[in-house]
Structures are given as structure tokens and as C-alpha cells.
Amino acid sequence: MASPASTVSTAHPPRPFAIPQRGSSVAGKAYWAMAQRVALTAAAIDCGYILLFLWLGSVPLALVNLVSIGMYLGAYQLIQRRRNTAGILLIWLEVIVHSALGSLLVGWDSGFHYYLWLFIPAIVIANSGRYAIPMVLALLAYYLGLRFACDHWGALAPLAGKGQQVVNTIHVCIVFGMFAALAAFYRRTILIAENRLLKQATLDALTGLNNRAHFHTLAGHTLTRIQRTGEPVALLLCDIDHFKQVNDRHGHAMGDRVLVTVASVLARNLRESDVIARWGGEEFLALMPASPLSSAMEVAERIRGAMEQIEMDCQGQAVPLSMSFGVAQVAHGDDLQAAIARADQALYQSKNNGRNRVTAG
DSSP, X not given: OOOOOOOOOOSSOXXXXXXXXXXXXXXXXXXXXXXXXXXXXXXXXHHHHHHHHHHTTOHHHHHHHHHHHHHHHHHHHHHHTTOHHHHHHHHHHHXXXXXXXXXXXXXXXXXXXXXXXXXXXXXXXXXOHHHHHHHHXXXXXXXXXXXXXXXXXXXXSOOSTXXXXXXHHHHHHHHHHHHHHHHHHHHHHHHHHHHHHHHHHHXXXXXXXXXXXXXXXXXXXXXXXXXXXXXXXEEEEEEETTHHHHHHHHOHHHHHHHHHHHHHHHHHHSOTTSEEEEEETTEEEEEEETOOHHHHHHHHHHHHHHHHHOOEEETTEEEOOOEEEEEEEEOTTOOHHHHHHHHHHHHHHHHHTTSSOEEEO
């Protein structure tokens, strides 16, 4: 017997038995991969249980596990065919029925009921309180009813000798392992979600560079460190020439291609220690620690030349690419905004002087 597959909530309004749609998110894909592993693992475990119960002399339980194997393999096939809800419900049905039959046949102390506990985190995490509370209460009522039935009737087909103790020990070990696997899955899901939120909050979605807000954070940390060492710092501000014409003539999809290409060239020509950001629209900004103005000018000139060499086309029409640059030194104790303003003024001069050039501010 195996646990019910845990459930991951999505951005949609919560509903009973909330099940993520395949492909709806990274977590959703991980969920369905896990659900398939659960089904196959459970079927393999039940193969072992068949041998165990035949050895213990319980043919009825061996037959129950044989049926369980068929249900788990059926659930696996349903999920493979994207009949996800049916597959999950089949897994849940197997656990509910199997736990009841096992408890009634060989007694409550055999531990078949332990598997019902695994429903609790699946229900609570997958549903809002509106649905989770009544579902947990229904599970509790089922659990207590099963306990009452076992106490009232006793074991209908008890195992000989220490068979019940052996089965209980095996169930304890399996359930411990399943709770650990569920916890690991939920932890991984949370980490994936946190990482996606962090990227959304700090990176530009199109280019993958830092966004403006995160640039300020990183630049502030860098400048604080550099003020203690006194090393030179430079700012490099650049702008794609005639970018509006690219959008107007070739469409925004081509404009996006240009932005991604520029971001790639900047990342290749700047160091890991440099803080690069998409500053806004077609503007990019880099903070360059340990760089005097002359070195920053050389880097800007190298990037400018690399941009000129790029050949882009849209439906057979050439799309020339060039950039203008403004470079400024960040003086010791200088305000970042003041240094950015000087770089912006230098960029403005590059534009006025014919574009496709580097100017120091």
C-alpha cells in the first residue's frame, strides 16, 4: 500500500481535491512526475506484500494486494494519458479501501490505518480552509469509524504468531519513509516557488539581466564595500541607436530579439564582478568596480565595436545595430544618482554627436 499523492495548489481559486493541471507550472510538472513514481513504487511494494502475506498464511490479503497492483498500474496509465483527476482518485480509493480491508481482516494493531494519515497534509496543502476542514473532518470520522468497527468485530482473519507485529513494523517503516518523501517534495516545491518569485522580483523578464530596483540594491552593496578599499569605480550607460525605428519597421518581436542580443553581448564583455541591468526600455547600465575611467572607456569601445559586427535580419531585411555610450567615474563618497546623471549626460552627448560612439562624463 502507498500514500495518496500529495497535491500542489495552483493560481486558480481553490476547489475540492484541487489538482494542478499538467504543464501549468514547474511545481505542477514535478507533482505529476511524483504521482507516477508513487503509483509504480506502490505497485512494487504490493508485489512484496503478496509474498509476505502468502508466507504469513493470509490469502485474502494477498489477493487484496493483487487488486491493488492493478489499481496502481491503472492510475499510472491514466496519468500518462493526462486523465489526471481519474488517476489520482483511483490512488486515493485504493488507499481508503485497502486500509479498511487490512484493518478489518488482521486487526487495528496491524497498522494499515497509518496510511490514512498521509491524506492530512495532501488535503490541507491542496485546499483552502473552506474545503480542507470538512474534508479532514470526514477523514477523521472515517478513521474513527474504522477503529470502532475493528474494536467491535475484532480481526476477521487474524495472522498466526507474531504476524501482526511483523506487519505493523513494516507499515511503520514505510509510512515514515513516505512522510519523509512528502516533506522533501513540498520543500522542493516551496524552494522552486521562492526561486521563481526571487527572479521575478530581481531580474528583467526579457533579457535576464538585473532590473532597475535590484541594480540599486546590488550597486549600494558594492559601493559600500568599495568605499572601504578606495578602489576606482565606473558607470557605463548605453542606449541602442534608432531602437524605435526597429520596432516601427520590423515589429516588437524583432525589437525583443535586439534587446536579448544586446544583453548577451554586454554579459559576454563585462566581468562577473560588474553589476549589469536593463535600466529601462533600450537603455542598459553597468557598475564596474576596480575600473578607472580609462579602463571603462576601453570596455565601452570594445562593446561598441562588437555591436557593429552583429548581423541581424528580419524577413530578409538587414537590421543594423549600433549603440551609444556614456561613461562616468564614481568619485569616493559620490552619490550614485549623481554619477548616473553624469553618465546620462555623457550618453546624451554621444547621441547629439552622431551616435555609435563613447563619451566620458
